Amino acid sequence: MATQQAEAVTVNDITVCSICFEKFKIPRYLPCEHSFCHDCLSSYIVSQCKSKEPRLEFHCPVCRQYIPGDGVVNKPEDWVSLFPVNETLQTIVAQTSKNQCELCLKNNEKATTANYCWTCTMSLCELCTKWHLKFPALNDHKIAPFTEIDHTRSTPIFGVSNHCPKHQNEQVQLYCSQHEQPCCGLCGATEHKKCENVELITIAAQSLKVSGKFNSLIKEAKAFKEKLLLANSNLKNNISEIESQMDEKKSRFESEFRSMTQHLEKLKNDFLDEMSLTLKEGKEKLQGEIERMENGILCTNSCIHGLEMAMNAANETEMVVKLSTSADTFRKLKKSHLKETNMKYEMAKTVGFKQIPGMQRIAVVNLNESASLIEFEVEKISLSVFKQLTIEKGNISSGFVLSGGNFLAVNETEGTCLMYDEEWKCHSVINNLVAPQDITQNEEGIFVTIPVLNRIEVFSSRHFQHLRNIPMSDPRKITSFEGNVFVSSSRSIMNIDNTWTVKKIHATNSDISDISVTRKGLILLSLANGKIMAINSKGETAWEYKSSYLKEPRGLHVDSRDQIYVSGRESNNVHVLTNGGTLIRVIANIANPLFFKVNEMRGAICVGSGQKNIIFYKF
Structure with a gap:
């Protein structure tokens, strides 16, 4: 300090x-x-x-x-x-x-x-x-x-130390080929005692020179460097992309806001005109009533005057005639149903207008983050379990990797969505659902299918607040791609566009177990007949995949490289396909997989094993 x-x-x-x-x-x-x-x-x-x-x-x-x-x-x-x-x-x-x-x-x-x-x-x-x-x-x-004296003169030449990394006082004497690690004699007699190929450092140096390992590593490093350069270029392009996206959204919002402002201005003017017309109509009615009331007053005065004249008439005949005439007029006046009218101005605000003062914001702005590993060869990855959870209450029906890397699991029986954070701690973030089935996310928020209520419920991605309901008959599995949401019922696929319009795009002859979308926009279907089908947006079949080693295919997942993972629930394995439907490898010994989600941001895979267990693998 x-x-x-x-x-x-x-x-x-x-x-x-x-x-x-x-x-x-x-x-x-x-x-x-x-x-x-x-x-x-x-x-x-x-x-x-x-x-x-x-x-x-x-x-x-x-x-x-x-x-x-x-x-x-x-x-x-x-x-x-x-x-x-x-x-x-x-x-x-x-x-x-x-x-x-x-x-x-x-x-x-x-x-x-x-x-x-x-x-x-x-x-x-x-x-x-x-x-x-x-x-x-x-x-x-x-x-x-x-x-x-300066720092340069006071610093020894920085070179590779010949001391053992674990025993600083010991010189490096040996090389373990199994661990690719130089070590001292003490390490050779302890940590590397059971290693098969431990030799003198001089012999190892000669072996490495003639083995071609240097050239191989240099070639591998250069290839990796090219991947890094490409990724770095993509990151820089991503800055331009989000700037363009934001400019486009700002422009669209300003246009929409101008339209809304103009519409509100028109509604205001129409409302003010309506108020003026209503006031005019009320005044005219009241003015008519005033005229009738004043005529009644004049008529009453006339009757009073006639009665007074009758009282003072010169003879009995004149008295009786004037009394009779005035009394008859007065009786008619009383029976004319003169009434005192009272008018009050009322204004019933529409529901939409009442909600405007309560608006906290016009829209929720989120930056959805996703990541793909630079070095990820699915052919070579090996999995190791690092965490296993048992759901004591309820059954897990599906899972989803949110933007940002958190994992969301749907508990159908309990009606909740459980989020696992970066430390893999569980949080209940959406509650009080009625038998939720599946979940997906896009820029509009998080979509949860509720088949028993024939609707899809939408929540905000940031605070999981309920935003809206979308009515739909029997929505089961759900996925999204570039603003479009695809939903399956028992044997059909529906599309919800960004205007919330629902339309049917495909029907099948077999029940649909799951759906997903590739980065090229192909819609993937996992069918109860054991097939995996890929269709385009017009409902035309692009390819099909079926294998005797794939039994009861269920969950589908697509990673950042457009590789497809198919969970074989009964065959206890996961088939990895290219986006063209060609088999890359079969990952065996995955017990009863309901879903298999690759979380590249965390270097983990989340597997629903049956309906009670969630297993997290490192790769």
Whole structure:
């Protein structure tokens, strides 16, 4: 750690570590000739490797040169011990801390150091330096003032150590061909005792020279380099692709938003016009009622006046006539059903309009990540179990590798979706489903088929929130490709496009056990009659595959190289096919596989063994 001492030292002080700015403590040097404290370099390596997968290298803190990690891939904390201690620099640090001439000290004298002899690895004062150079035998010694010593001169030439990697004090004497590892005699007598071909390092060197192994490895490395260059080019192209995709989506969204804004503006204007018309209609009705009420008032006044005149009539005849006329008019007025009208303005907002204030966002933006291994030869891979889980409650019906590498399993009986994270810990992420059957994912979200309810439920990929239901008759198996979702019922294949339109594209004569899609867009069907069928988007058959060694084919999976994996449930194996339907290999001894999902991001394979077990394999 840097302290206030850093203010007192210069950048060119070779006795100071450039990470902690303190005097070197066990300095170790890298192939680029820069030295650092043991603890400083260890902490730096670990911090640099923390976010990397796989952990293969780091860069020098000073010059940024690529430094390969020679230790165990997943243990960068152990790498620092494999770099040699800079004993020369360690000596200089020790001597400069004393600041005394080594020769004078041997004679019990004290003198301030001024120079350093590289040959003797000794600090000298000015006087001892003069006498040092006067002896003919010492004329060729390299002496330099301490102020002129730099890191390059203080670092030994970095070379391959002849010491045993496991026993630093032992010289390499043997070579184990079985493990392709040089070792010392102690390793040969212990760790490699039972190895068949352990020979002297000199004999092994001659054998390696004539074996052609160097040329073979160079050829293999160059071929791998070409794969890396291609992958690197694809990564750079991917940046342009996602930029183009985002520009396209932004443009489409802005167009849709403008259309929605224009539509909302039209709805607003129509609504305001409707309000004006409604107000006008209400005012006209009320005005008519006011006129009728005022006429009633006038009529009543007339009746009152007639009655008053009748009371004061000059003779009885006039009195009776006026009374009768006024009373008759008043009776008619009362029977005319005059009413007091009251109007109130009401507005019933539509459901869609009410939901707008509650919107938290217009859309959920996700970056779906997938990965493919640079070196993945399915013909050569061997599997080893590293984790096995038993589902105590319910039955597993299917599984799916999500973008990002997490694995999702569908528990049909319990109505849940179980997610296994990067540490293979289980989380229940979707609950309260009714007998879910299968699952897939695309940019719209996660799709779960619910046959008993005749619908597909859609959830967000990030937080697993329910988004919508898609009604469909008997949806069972499901897969997706470039925005389209393909769903199987008992004997037919349906397509759901990005407008949620459902259409039938193919019918079969046999029940469908599973479906998938290749990267070329071929729809794969696993049929109950034992066939694997590939059809195009028009429903035309591209190829079929059937084997006597494949019994009860169930789950289908397509990896990043468009290789197809067919789970043979009764034959206890998995058939690997090309995208043209040609057999590549049969992976045997996979017990009762319901599905076989290759998780390239994690270097693992997830297998549903029966309906109770999920087995995770490393490859």
